[in-house]
Amino acid sequence: MSKTIQYQYDQNHLTNSAPTFYKESDLKDGEMLLNIGPHHPSTHGVLRLEVLSDGEYIKEVVPHLGYLHRCFEKHAESVGFPKVIPFVDRMDYAAAMNSEHAYAMGVEKMLGIDDKIPPRVEYIRVLVAELNRIASHFLAIGTFGIDIGATTPFLWVMRDREHILRLLEWITGARMLYNYIWIGGLYYDLPVGFEEKCGEFVQYLKPKLDEFKELLMENKIFIERTANIGVISRDLAINYGLSGPMLRGSGLKYDLRKVDAYSVYPELEFNIPVGEGKMGQVGDCWDRTDVRLQECYESLHIISQCLDVLTKKHKRDKDFDPQALVPKKIRPVKMDYYARAENPKGELGFYFRSSGKSDQPLRVKARACSYVNLSILPEIAKGVPLADLIAIMGSFDVVMGEVDR
Structure with missing residues (x-):
């Protein structure tokens, strides 16, 4: 095993670039130090996990961040409020519409x-946000x-x-980073014929x-790999401040x-799926995945209602x-303000501090x-097999x- 690289302080600067715990x-x-990531696809890009293992079982794991540095807060403090939206898109780039919705509502x-x-603007916002949630x-x-x-489900x-x-893309001209939901409105109205095409998609999906x-959630191998694995109790989830499917699971x-009850959600009917321990224990990996899938059904129901109202x-x-x-x-006047919304991954919040003298926020925290x-x-x-x-x-x-922002 190669010698663990440590931070070394040499009066004026740090040498080496891989700090370890x-x-x-x-x-x-019998103990080993393993690095999972940042190259490993299971770490979703740029997360490095420093794992202390005893054979095939984990004794400790330490997440190491710091390979992306999007600097969202400092970017947001250097431009006016409307110009922050393209930076918001790039935090959770898989759910840019939802992030825009949260930010725009906060400033409004x-x-x-x-x-x-x-009302038409509000229903369109919810429509595109739920599409992005799915x-x-x-x-x-x-x-x-x-x-x-499992390759086929992907x-x-x-x-x-x-x-x-x-x-x-038909609405905004972009596939992932939209800059569509603006403070006070939208960039465009829906294109002609969108409601019909979207309705066809709902029926298709x-x-x-x-x-x-049936393919994934009821698959015997998937159940064995996820049921009773990574169990998070409700109290533990609350104590760690979890939100979204992680908490509802x-x-x-x-x-x-x-x-x-923000935007027009109080006027819409939908349920809140929660983990029930159907295949194992409440709060395991299977439950978290099932909550996400059930939320797709609920989002389709919300989209159908929005289309009905818009037409x-x-x-x-x-x-x-x-x-x-x-x-x-x-x-805005001199004030501190916090706004939040339900993103696909949980509670996305924005804290603003306005000086009252500039169109740029004095402080922004996501x-x-x-x-x-x-x-x-x-x-x-702790104590789980490495594969788990x-x-x-x-x-x-x-x-x-949105982790290393």
């Missing part, structure tokens, strides 16, 4: 214009299957996710979800779309201007759900863009 000299007989509430947003969950479930050796969800990306559930029915109650109007309430200049959810990994990975660590990590649905 453990020293090779501290290892006992800070400006006091949140109750003036046209696309995000598809990516999470598909890559999780790849992580533990190909199936990527096929259907492509339909969503094409619909969003419902039976596909049933097929996918542990049995707690907590969803900000219901709790905070009947708030119809397309040639004089409708989605940018009518977009402020020309944003200079409460990134992937970062908080990742914090529980060292707690639940990959299953646990895959069930977290971590996007490193």
Whole structure:
């Protein structure tokens, strides 16, 4: 085994670039230091896990961050409020619409214009956010299957996710980073004929979800690899501040779309799936995956309701201007403000501090759900086989863009 590289301080600078938590000299007989990532696909890009193992069993695991450095907060503090939205897109790049929605609502509430947003704008926002929620969950479930050796489910969800990306590209001109939901409105109205095509997609996807559930969730091998693995109790999930499917997978029915009742969600009917321990224990890897799949059904139900409203109650109007309430200049009064929303991965929050003298925020802080959810990994990975660590990590649905931001 190569000697563990340590940080060494040489008066003026640090030498070497791979800090470690453990020293090779501290290892006992049979113990090994393993690095999983950042190259390993199961670490989803740029996360390095320093694993202290005793044979095939894990004694400790330490996540090491710091390979991406998107510097979201500092970028946001150097531009005006509207110009922050493209940076928001690049945090959780798999759910850019949802992140834009959270940020735009936060600034609108800070400006006091949140109750003036046209209903058509609100329903379109929810429509595109729920489409993106399904696309995000598809990516999470598909890559999780790849992580533990299932190739076909990944190909199936990527096929259907492509339909969503094409619909969003039709609206915005972009496949993943949209800059579509603006403070006070939208960049464009829906293109002519979108409601019909989206309705066709809803009808297409419902039976596909049933097929996918049978293919993966009811597969004997998948159940054996995920049931009773990585169990997070409800109390532990609460204590670590988990949110989204990570929290609901542990049995707690907590969803900000219901709790905070923001946008037009109070006018829509949908359920909140939670982990029930159907195949193992409540809060295991299988439950977290099942919650994401069940949320896809609920998102389809929400999309159907939005389409119904947009085609009947708030119809397309040639004089409708989605940018009518977009402020020309944003200079909020001196204040601190926190806003949050339910992203596919959990609670995404934005803390703003305004000086009252500039159109740029004095301070911005993002409460990134992937970062908080990742914090529980060292707690639940102790004593598990090394192969199960990959299953646990895959069930977290971590996007490193909002972890090392």
